Amino acid sequence: MKTVHLTYPVKENILSSKVVLALGFFDGVHLGHQRLITRAKKIAQKKDLPLVVLTFNRHPKEIYANKKDFKYLETLEEQADKMAELGVNYLAVLPFTKDFSKIKPQDFVDQVIIKLNADTVVAGFDYTYGDKNIANMATLPKYAQGRFDIEVMPKQIFAGKKIGSTEIRQAIRDGKMELAYELMGHxxxxxxxxxxxxxxxxxxxxxxxxxxxxxxxxxxxxxxxxxxxxxxxxxxxxxxxxxxxxxxxxxxxxxxxxxxxxxxxxxxxxxxxxxxxxxxxxxxxxxxxxxxxxxxxxxxxxxxxxxxxxxx
Missing domain, CATH: 2.40.30.30 (Riboflavin kinase-like)
Structure with a gap:
């Protein structure tokens, strides 16, 4: 697997071929993330296309909520190791800056997704790319304009609760390492x-x-x-x-x-x-x-x- 550091706006494609593009902030690469990436990998294999995972170099909360002391489950290197194990071909990392946080939904689609040559986009039900009221998975088809397929992963549940990085961070802070294991799958x-x-x-x-x-x-x-x-x-x-x-x-x-x-x-x-x-x-x-x-x-x-x- 190759890690590629991008700049915005994305000026050139990672590959000349079309790709299956998985979107998310994959801190912890937990069970929910693994299911999403596995689904994206199956689509990529079926279409005989490479799988690209797009993530950010920092959590959006560091910018939106000014959380300078945000704590992570994984370093980028640790995350990359997990991605490689899951069969990802390219991990694309985009800097999440104050300017980038203000881009319009259509610009994200045109200047990121399209520039990365997406044939299919796979993301979780709660993925956003701007103001969550207008830049969500329900509105993505409007901005996509038929230029790529969209696969939405539903909420992932464990013991009646959402599998999420926030819940895992809290489990670790509470010393509940066995719960963290069950949610992360590792x-x-x-x-x-x-x-x-x-x-x-x-x-x-x-x-x-x-x-x-x-x-x-x-x-x-x-x-x-x-x-x-x-x-x-x-x-x-x-x-x-x-x-x-x-x-x-x-x-x-x-x-x-x-x-x-x-x-x-x-x-x-x-x-x-x-x-x-x-x-x-x-x-x-x-x-x-x-x-x-x-x-x-x-x-x-x-x-x-x-x-x-x-x-x-």
């Missing part, structure tokens, strides 16, 4: 590099890999989690703490630290990924490091037992 992932910590874990016999992550990512609720951690392109079972290290009086910065089971290598500065499985307890301030070590031993036993049960 475990929440945070990626980055391994940074230097205070080495307190090493002193306790529980060395940790400290994740340096993208600041705009959603951070799980403070506490301890059953996780899997990837280093050196290998996944290991692990336990991960999200917290302020309150026992050793570091209460200003959140740390994400993984104790990787059956692993003892120097990996500072290397890439790292964490898959989040289950919240096990909150952060506790212990009287001393001896009490903390006892709790870490208990955490490790419980989390190893959790993973052993998953394998049964």
């Amino acid at each position: 475990h929440y992932v945070m990626s980055g590099i391994i940074g230097h910590g205070k080495r307190n874990g090493h002193k306790l016999g529980f060395p940790t890999a400290n994740l340096v992550w993208a600041e705009h990512k959603v951070v799980p609720k403070i506490g301890v989690y059953a996780t899997k951690t990837m280093v050196n392109n290998t996944w290991y079972e692990s336990m991960t703490s999200v917290g302020y290290n309150v026992t050793i009086n570091q209460a200003k910065k959140i740390y994400i630290e993984s104790n990787i089971f059956d692993f003892d290598e120097d990996v500072y500065g290397k890439p790292m990924k964490i898959e989040w499985y289950k919240y096990t307890r909150g952060e506790v301030k212990f009287a001393n490091l001896t009490e903390l070590k006892k709790q870490l031993e208990k955490d490790q036993r419980e989390i190893k037992a959790y993973f052993a049960k998953q394998h049964d």
Whole structure:
């Protein structure tokens, strides 16, 4: 799959051939997104056309609602990895700027959809391309003027609720990693590099890999989690703490630290990924490091037992 960064107005086609174009803001590439992309892929295969997914470099709320601290489920790179797995041929990324937010619906169709050579457009029922009262999927045929086919995906439901990125972000903030998994169809992932910590874990016999992550990512609720951690392109079972290290009086910065089971290598500065499985307890301030070590031993036993049960 190839990622293409566009400018507006789109001046030239990605491809000379017609394409099937999937529209959306695919943060998290959750089950609803996967169903939409799978549907678009089937149409592309039937018509023998490439599949292009069009997304934006930032959430429209950053502009519309002036949300400068908006938190995301995925970086663009993480999103691209999921798109490639789903068989997308091209991921087209359009900058969402203040000027772009003011374009008219007809201009979006003429200067984006048509310029990308769309044969068929696939989008969710709630996709908008301007003022939601006039630039929605119900009005798209008017602006399309018969120049491309339109496929509208209905609302995607799980346990009676809409599958949406907003709901998933809240689940992660609440430590409900199993719910996030059910809505996403995959475990929440945070990626980055391994940074230097205070080495307190090493002193306790529980060395940790400290994740340096993208600041705009959603951070799980403070506490301890059953996780899997990837280093050196290998996944290991692990336990991960999200917290302020309150026992050793570091209460200003959140740390994400993984104790990787059956692993003892120097990996500072290397890439790292964490898959989040289950919240096990909150952060506790212990009287001393001896009490903390006892709790870490208990955490490790419980989390190893959790993973052993998953394998049964």
